[in-house]
Amino acid sequence: MGPIIPLNAVSPVWAASLSPKLASRMQFGWTISVHIIFASLSIGLAPFIIYFTWKDVRTSEQRYARLRSFWVKVFAAGFVMGTVTGIPMSFQFGTNFPQFAEVAGELIGGPLAFEAKMAFFLEAVFLGVLLYGRDRVEDRTYLISSVLVGFGAWLSGFWILIVNAWMQTPRGYEMVTRNGMEVAKLTDPFAAFLTPRMPWMYVHMMNASVISVALLVAGVSAYIVWKKPDTEAWNTALKMAVVLLIVSAPFQAVHGDAYGRHVEETQPQKFAAMEAHYETGQADLHLLAFPKSPEALTDPRAENLVTVSLPAVGSFLASGGDFDAEIIGLNEYDENPPVALVFWSFRFMVGLGFLFIGLALWGGYLMYRGRLSDNTRYLKAMIAASPLGYAALLTGWYVTEIGRQPWVIQDELRTSEAVSSTLTGTEATLTLVGFVVVYVGLVLTALYTLKWLIREELQLLGVRESSEGRWHGPLPGVSDDD
Template sequence: MFASVSAVDPGWIAFLSPELASRAQFGWTISVHILFAALSVGLAPFIVYFTWKDVRTDDERYTRLRSFWVKVFAAGFVMGTVTGIPMSFQFGTNFPRFAEVAGELIGGPLAFEAKMAFFLEAVFLGVLLYGRDRVGDRTYILSSVLVGVGAWLSGFWILVVNAWMQTPQGYEMVTRGGLEIAKLTDPIAAFFTPRLPWMYVHMINASVISVALLVAGVSAYIVWKKRDAAAWNTALKLAVVILLISAPFQALHGDAYGRHVENTQPQKFAAMEAHYETGPADLHLLAFPTSVDAITNPKAENLFTVSLPRLGSFLASGGDFDAVITGLNEYEENPPVPLVFWSFRIMVGLGFLFIALALWGAYLIYRDRLAESERYLKAMIVASPFGYAALLTGWYVAEIGRQPWVIQGELKTSDAVSTTLSSTDATLTLTAFVVIYIGLVATALYVLKWLIREELQDLGAAASDERWRGPLPEVNEND
């Protein structure tokens, strides 16, 4: 896993191998970028709704909510741009073989994302920020819609690329200049792969869930500080209603998505369930490691699981308890099973938590006690970052579960890494990205904190004196 260093380096320093450092760097940068990309995608429906209600009703509640969340959207857009720019450069610096093989397939969608989506979103975001008193009402509402369309189009074109990497089609391998590359033969087939509709719907809805929890958490905190804050009571109710729709839908869609994965990427499905022996598969509802070895090896006998016999086969096949599921032992190379196995369980567990929170909130709305329930307000404040945790672990299942392939069945990740990249260079650039991106995340959290404090001051509520510790100011018994 580690590569030796040159003689000029201190002997006690160990540098990561170019392959491992490149994998870690891309994984880290996309993990941070996806937080801001999901913020834009998930916040778009809220922005459209608040803008429409503000213009149509001239209600101070919606004016306040529109103004606040457009600022959050703008901050996320800037951070998403900054963290997203290095992504494409890494294809050339760290994975040049991938760029050579897939350039003809991925170049078009990436260009469409920049010219069709990014600029659309950027231009009309400027209108949203500065044009309320400069353009007509219809134009202003249209601007909010076009910002949302731009955000969702951006996600679409990025997922076109990723879905092709998962289930490639519409190409043939040819030799050019002594290199074997993928030649585009059918743009429609290449752009609209079997994975695209599944991945797009699941990712868009995951982003909506993440933002609904964020909106609920911010609203719950402000309501906690000032119970009669009408705008934020409205925002909290809206977030709960959206969560009530999106969270159960994600569970149903995820169940069907799992069957698609088993049909198209059986190795990934086996890794999700740590299913090693070919045959009927149990469904592991819960898994508890009883030793350190069990954490890093889901195959270990000392991993205590709560399983439903053969239910894995039933779900994967759509109704057959005896369906044979291909086990991991059938493959020469497998993904890091513990990462896929545990990420999948965290994602699913959080998904059911979101359903429970939505049902709890719906009950309180029905009883007209949403703002009075201190327990629920605390629960939503604590749960505000959990949507992003579920989104990231789901992304890890999709991406790590595809390994060892960067293009499924065509090009392995190990073969795509640059052969001229040194361990020192790869490790140092990874370190730089980690430090810089942590700074960007901290900056984004500070901006959110500042906006919340400004809102509390404007409402006449005292800001919390607690130290800043997370995505929302901490709530304690003295607040």
């Protein structure tokens, strides 16, 4: 006699736990995706905060005090979220990827400890002063605190990217046996810390953070200006953000192009995945690609796509001028990264990058004509674009990290070998679910917080909550924030 309920029917529920390897990778990917948004928010907001604080202290103009107060609140909320999501990141090297932590400990432990001691303390201590100390310290100390907070944010990016760049282009070590395990022994700190990838990554990531925050500031400012066109403070913020975008967005494209060539030289497999280049030889450049069917999304082989391709231009770009350059294809490797994810993430990021350049140029033209704040279409476009910087930033990281697979340390340690051997699927799935639930709540509250702050600002500006759409009618002679 068999069981009353066929076990086959319920087993998918009971056996729903994922493998420890898959669950660990999903958990790390998910937690880092959320963390990176808040970390880059601190980096990108830092120049704004320092500028507003400086102008506030120097000129005592009402508008700068307002902008400082608003964006310091956003910075503080983002920083708290960055802290609480950052601690799980460093824990997960040990909880989920202990083999990685042990193999790479000598190489990554130093930079991570420097990040904590040089950068995190600086940020956390002086943010305390920035948030609560306005009346307790002198103007100069207050201004210096804002600079130190910003400096700390940029310095933390420096140290963490030393770690990540080393994982992409590892150098300065040799493998030795210690306690019965093959581990990396530091032999040359200069080579290990200043890997070929490090400068590329740092510039690209810092600029990406600036672009993302410029879009966020522009979007929030555009919304408030849309509601209340004569606000001096928010027109200033909008202009500042657009100017920053005009500088940073085109720079990212030029820099990214050169960065791509560097990736082709140092991580040919990743480059081949980015371009879906399957056979070694001359590479075409797929300018545009559309899937013919849903299946084509997971299989980016060019034959399943409608592509607008420039023959041989891929070779030209990757080699810096040679149409016949031979580009290594994915056929050279036994195991490849999930090509589709890398291919589409790359296209998504680049496409958004060009959109940002377009928005920047449009804004520049309107500013030149002196019509930035009354072009409703532009304001609406900027409101819609406000989260897109983060979308580009995240997909860029997916290219970098998923494109490195199957390796966690390129050509040295596979991700699958780095996962804890004592971890069970049930434990890993349980914590994955926990992190998904908690972090979804966290992201939602971050968005609500921003919404409440904006609503509060509008109330301060005298925009009634019920008022729908754009401000119409005669403008008041003097604005509230003059």
